[in-house]
Amino acid sequence: MGNAIGMTAEIDLQQAAKEHLWLHFTRMSSYGSGDVPLIVRGEGPYVYDEKGKRYLDGLAGLFVSMVGHGRTEIAQAAAKQASELAYFPLWSYAHPSAIKLADRLASLAPGDLNRVFFTTSGSEAVESAWKAAKAYFKLKGEPSRYKVISRDLAYHGTSMGALAVTGLYAIKPDFEPLPPGGVRVPNTNFYRAPGFVAHDEAEFGIWAADEIERAILREGPETVAAVFLEPVQNSGGCFPPPPGYFQRVREICDRYGVLLVSDEVICAFGRLGYYFGSERYGYQPDILTFAKGVTSGYSPLGGMLVRDKVMEPFLSGSATFLHGITFAGHPVSTAVALANLDVFESEDLLGNVRANEDAFRATLEKLKDLPIVGDVRGAGYFYGIELVKDKDTKETFDDDESERLLRGFLSHALFESGLVCRADDRGDPVVQLAPPLICTQEHFDEMEQILRATLTEAWKRM
Numbered sequence: 342m343g344n345a346i347g348m349t350a351e352i353d354l355q356q357a358a359k360e361h362l363w364l365h366f367t368r369m370s371s372y373g374s375g376d377v378p379l380i381v382r383g384e385g386p387y388v389y390d391e392k393g394k395r396y397l398d399g400l401a402g403l404f405v406s407m408v409g410h411g412r413t414e415i416a417q418a419a420a421k422q423a424s425e426l427a428y429f430p431l432w433s434y435a436h437p438s439a440i441k442l443a444d445r446l447a448s449l450a451p452g453d454l455n456r457v458f459f460t461t462s463g464s465e466a467v468e469s470a471w472k473a474a475k476a477y478f479k480l481k482g483e484p485s486r487y488k489v490i491s492r493d494l495a496y497h498g499t500s501m502g503a504l505a506v507t508g509l510y511a512i513k514p515d516f517e518p519l520p521p522g523g524v525r526v527p528n529t530n531f532y533r534a535p536g537f538v539a540h541d542e543a544e545f546g547i548w549a550a551d552e553i554e555r556a557i558l559r560e561g562p563e564t565v566a567a568v569f570l571e572p573v574q575n576s577g578g579c580f581p582p583p584p585g586y587f588q589r590v591r592e593i594c595d596r597y598g599v600l601l602v603s604d605e606v607i608c609a610f611g612r613l614g615y616y617f618g619s620e621r622y623g624y625q626p627d628i629l630t631f632a633k634g635v636t637s638g639y640s641p642l643g644g645m646l647v648r649d650k651v652m653e654p655f656l657s658g659s660a661t662f663l664h665g666i667t668f669a670g671h672p673v674s675t676a677v678a679l680a681n682l683d684v685f686e687s688e689d690l691l692g693n694v695r696a697n698e699d700a701f702r703a704t705l706e707k708l709k710d711l712p713i714v715g716d717v718r719g720a721g722y723f724y725g726i727e728l729v730k731d732k733d734t735k736e737t738f739d740d741d742e743s744e745r746l747l748r749g750f751l752s753h754a755l756f757e758s759g760l761v762c763r764a765d766d767r768g769d770p771v772v773q774l775a776p777p778l779i780c781t782q783e784h785f786d787e788m789e790q791i792l793r794a795t796l797t798e799a800w801k802r803m
């Protein structure tokens with residue numbers, strides 16, 4: 342039973358959080374004694390806890406708050422829409438905000454990605470893309486195509502289908518059996534490239550792309566529906582694509598009639614300095630998934646964009662995509678997305694990222710003088726810093742050391758020092774940064790200074 346008595350009752354938030362809130366991807370036992378970090382408000386690139394302490398939001402919440410916090414014009418767009426029409430479904434009906442947003446996204450997206458199917462989240466977007474790919478091939482008379490190829494360590498979401506696409510082995514066993522058909526290929530971590538291609542990034546990229554072809558041939562092309570790839574892979578610590586990688590992947594997909602799905606749940610809406618990551622790297626996806634930054638988090642929304650050729654079989658006769666989500670394309674969320682994109686335009690946020698990304702990289706690269714920093718990699722406003730035990734040999738920390746380093750010290754210490762970022766060891770240990778797109782040199786310096794002090798202390802403790 343909770344301790345709230347009525348709608349205006351003040352409750353002890355710490356106590357209530359510990360007793361009633363189930364945090365995501367969180368060891369709940371770790372809050373037995375310590376406090377739950379409690380963020381109560383935000384302004385620009387900063388958030389504040391209940392005691393008024395300020396933190397630089399170096400992860401944009403969770404790769405979400407592109408325009409930063411506290412934008413009243415977006416809040417007002419939400420209030421206006423909720424007063425006019427709070428809810429109506431997209432099941433057989435439409436409403437103006439969803440139509441306007443679909444039209445705007447189609448005009449921004451590369452090539453003929455002209456049709457938008459809305460969801461409420463990234464997992465649902467990935468789930469929808471896999472279902473759309475399977476249904477597409479059934480309609481096209483190739484019903485045996487159902488498998489999906491994705492990369493080692495890649496995170497594509499948590500619902501059962503999206504988890505089957507995900508390449509993080511550690512988060513799956515509790516939920517097995519998963520839907521069949523997930524096939525893994527190598528990722529593009531050049532820092533840990535196999536020796537025979539470690540001397541040349543382009544060669545490494547061709548090898549990694551050709552691994553997709555080998556997987557298609559091994560599985561049987563007639564069974565493979567789609568390849569799911571992020572423009573820059575998040576999980577593992579920001580792996581940008583080597584030069585020529587996506588061009589080769591596109592050729593391979595075309596050769597075997599496989600759909601290329603660009604999972605841009607993180608990389609779209611300015612994270613890489615463009616509306617879409619595929620635009621930055623010059624490739625044409627058949628389906629593109631998005632979420633997070635489309636609303637900068639002022640309301641939840643996700644979706645997929647599909648090309649004309651993928652949509653075509655759904656447009657005739659009795660063909661129906663038998664899939665839908667009650668809150669997908671919610672009027673408030675789509676109105677918020679339009680207001681969010683207005684801010685992108687009026688403040689030229691893409692221009693800000695492009696103008697400052699080299700400075701951001703250069704500032705983070707200063708950390709390479711620390712013995713614990715092995716690699717700094719990424720693009721746009723999206724970076725991973727890989728931590729190593731030995732820079733010369735690239736030796737990584739073992740599981741116990743990594744546990745002590747990340748959960749025992751770094752995550753807490755970085756937050757205590759006023760920086761929200763992610764210390765993660767789902768691959769090798771990394772610290773990840775993805776700040777709001779409004780950040781400039783003063784924020785890069787603040788991140789570098791906090792990281793320098795905290796990583797120096799971490800090294801002493803190891």
Ligand SMILES: Cc1ncc(COP(=O)(O)O)c(C=O)c1O
Binds near residue numbers: 463607
């Ligand atoms: C590339 C990618 N795909 C899918 C998802 C799942 O999105 P959501 O958490 O909104 O379900 C994420 C979440 O971080 C992601 O990074």
